Amino acid sequence: QVHLVESGGDSVQAGGSLRLSCAASGLTVSNTPMAWFRQAPGKEREGVASIDHVDSISNTMYPEFAKGRVTITRDSAANILYLQMNSLKPEDTAMYYCAARPSTGSWESNSSLRPAWYKYWGQGTQVTVSA
Numbered sequence: 423q424v425h426l427v428e429s430g431g432d433s434v435q436a437g438g439s440l441r442l443s444c445a446a447s448g449l450t451v452s453n454t455p456m457a458w459f460r461q462a463p464g465k466e467r468e469g470v471a472s473i474d475h476v477d478s479i480s481n482t483m484y485p486e487f488a489k490g491r492v493t494i495t496r497d498s499a500a501n502i503l504y505l506q507m508n509s510l511k512p513e514d515t516a517m518y519y520c521a522a523r524p525s526t527g528s529w530e531s532n533s534s535l536r537p538a539w540y541k542y543w544g545q546g547t548q549v550t551v552s553a
Contacts (some may be wrong), residue, residue: 424448426520438510442547444503444520447450449542452498454522455530456460457535458505460516460549469535470518471505474525481529510551517546 430442442458470493472483482494493506503520512525521540533539 424522424523426429426542426544427508428518428520428544428547431518433550433552434510436511436551436553438551439506439508440510440549441486442505442518442520442549444505444544445524446501446503449503449522450498451496451503453525455525455533455534455540456496456503457540458494458503459519459521460514461519462516465520467537467544468537468538472534473503474529474534476527476529478526479529481531483531483534485535487538505508507549510549512551514551515551517548517550519546520544 426445427445432440453475455474459467460470461467469485470488471492473482473494473523491509495504521543523541
């Protein structure tokens with residue numbers, strides 16, 4: 423049974439940084455397609471970063487708003503997925519979720535930031551950025 427538990431959310435001022443963690447059980451983060459999503463009140467869930475390791479290559483994908491500010495990484499030994507966020511803005515305020523799905527054997531870049539593509543979800547961790 424797969425369990426994903428997020429942590430690290432906090433209230434910070436604009437310009438600050440946070441590192442979110444997603445502790446996984448029932449899967450191996452080093453060879454599982456995983457991603458971070460966020461959802462603000464009244465808005466749709468959107469992808470923040472995705473990662474997969476296929477044919478000895480680690481692939482990542484970021485939407486435009488996250489490029490240069492966000493980094494997704496994995497700790498294989500601890501089986502934890504991370505999301506490092508820098509230069510935070512008030513518009514980054516949202517609940518952040520970790521997601522995973524069984525591997526397809528190929529890097530699905532076009533799907534990797536779509537919520538519907540993922541099977542397993544954590545409960546989320548709240549990030550609040552004040553101006």
